[in-house]
Amino acid sequence: MNIASKSIRYLNQIHLNPKFPQNPKHPFNIKSILPSNFSSTSYRKRLNRRNLAASKPTLNEPQFHKAISHLLPRFTPQDLYNLITQQQDPLICLHLFNYASNQPRFTHDTTTFHITIKKLGAAKMYPEMDRIVESVLSVSDQSFGSEVLYNSIIYFYTEGRMLSKAVSVYKHMRSLKQMECRPSIRTYNLLFAAFLSRRSNSYINHVYMGTMRMLFKNMVDDGVEPDVFALNSMIKGYVLSLHVNDALRVYHQMGVVYDCRPNSFTFDYLIHGLCAQGRTCNAMKICGEMKEKGFVPSGKSYNSVVCAFALEGEVDRAVGWLWEMVENGRLVDDITCWTVVDECCKRDRCGDALGLIEELQEKRVVDRRGYKKLRHELKVNYGELCDRNGMKNGSRNRIE
Numbered sequence: 001m002n003i004a005s006k007s008i009r010y011l012n013q014i015h016l017n018p019k020f021p022q023n024p025k026h027p028f029n030i031k032s033i034l035p036s037n038f039s040s041t042s043y044r045k046r047l048n049r050r051n052l053a054a055s056k057p058t059l060n061e062p063q064f065h066k067a068i069s070h071l072l073p074r075f076t077p078q079d080l081y082n083l084i085t086q087q088q089d090p091l092i093c094l095h096l097f098n099y100a101s102n103q104p105r106f107t108h109d110t111t112t113f114h115i116t117i118k119k120l121g122a123a124k125m126y127p128e129m130d131r132i133v134e135s136v137l138s139v140s141d142q143s144f145g146s147e148v149l150y151n152s153i154i155y156f157y158t159e160g161r162m163l164s165k166a167v168s169v170y171k172h173m174r175s176l177k178q179m180e181c182r183p184s185i186r187t188y189n190l191l192f193a194a195f196l197s198r199r200s201n202s203y204i205n206h207v208y209m210g211t212m213r214m215l216f217k218n219m220v221d222d223g224v225e226p227d228v229f230a231l232n233s234m235i236k237g238y239v240l241s242l243h244v245n246d247a248l249r250v251y252h253q254m255g256v257v258y259d260c261r262p263n264s265f266t267f268d269y270l271i272h273g274l275c276a277q278g279r280t281c282n283a284m285k286i287c288g289e290m291k292e293k294g295f296v297p298s299g300k301s302y303n304s305v306v307c308a309f310a311l312e313g314e315v316d317r318a319v320g321w322l323w324e325m326v327e328n329g330r331l332v333d334d335i336t337c338w339t340v341v342d343e344c345c346k347r348d349r350c351g352d353a354l355g356l357i358e359e360l361q362e363k364r365v366v367d368r369r370g371y372k373k374l375r376h377e378l379k380v381n382y383g384e385l386c387d388r389n390g391m392k393n394g395s396r397n398r399i400e
Helices: 003-012 041-055 061-068 077-086 090-101 110-122 126-137 147-159 163-175 185-196 202-221 228-240 244-253 264-276 280-292 299-311 315-327 334-346 350-362 368-388
Strands: none
Touching: 061 090, 077 090, 077 110, 090 110, 110 126, 110 147, 126 147, 126 163, 147 163, 147 185, 163 185, 163 202, 185 202, 185 228, 202 228, 228 244, 228 264, 244 264, 264 280, 264 299, 280 299, 299 315, 299 334, 315 334, 334 350, 334 368, 350 368
């Protein structure tokens, strides 16, 4: 009997008391008499654990024994590597690895560890992968391992959002004496990307920025030359954590201190960060340098510039940048359109706002749904103001 049927059977056994006291001020609520474990966190956790245990894959015994039959009596790590590479089932790969570990006179090398970790990591079997990684890190031989192996471990740890374990592997790499195992620029870029991914909270980015500073300092101290991705990661991290001046400092060091030039992402991060702080003059300077180098701002940069000018009251400049954005084929989002329209109306320019809405639809910047939404918002917020400013009943721009 599965869990769902058990729950239904248990609910059917619950009998309500028809003489349950009623209070007109406190209406009857069935939740008050149901068992508390149905709404408790502990019950949901138990249910999730049971479902997870039921969904775990089971080993295909015939396929596993068939794979073992391909191994010679005294197989080598290369034989095991080739066999694991051919397997599609990660659980069989894990059992082949464990089977080899129990064989006398057999020792795993870097290749067998690497292929097993890749198979388990790609299948998101992180607990099983973690046990293999512990075996790698426990090897006392300082020359064991490779940069590719450790980078793969870091990559899968970051994919599983186990950032502390990824940093532990990085520290282990730095402690090794063999240069082939020490962190490279790819190692640092993997960590930078992990700390910047899926984070929109400025406080969280501020906390992570301390770790990124430490990583960047270690990279420079170890003689690893940063590339444009690493520098852009630092700029993006500073912008997200609201340290725009530090981002500008890194930007001005590109091509001077560091041997790489800024690209379009560099300028886009800076423009967005400066506009978010209302520093439109600095943003225009960066935007001018961007255009001189032949780059075109992204849609996010254009939207940031348009909104920044509109919020500062420079509606005409905002509209000018909006049409430049359209000419360059960038997508105007709904928030940008409404920000410009809203600021026009706040300055008693409802006619210009209505004309802009009509022009946006004519040039197909907004679709029919977006057009109706803008008209509706304008009617709700500024309908009376627009009517007082001389809108005639038969006018095309009349809010209907």
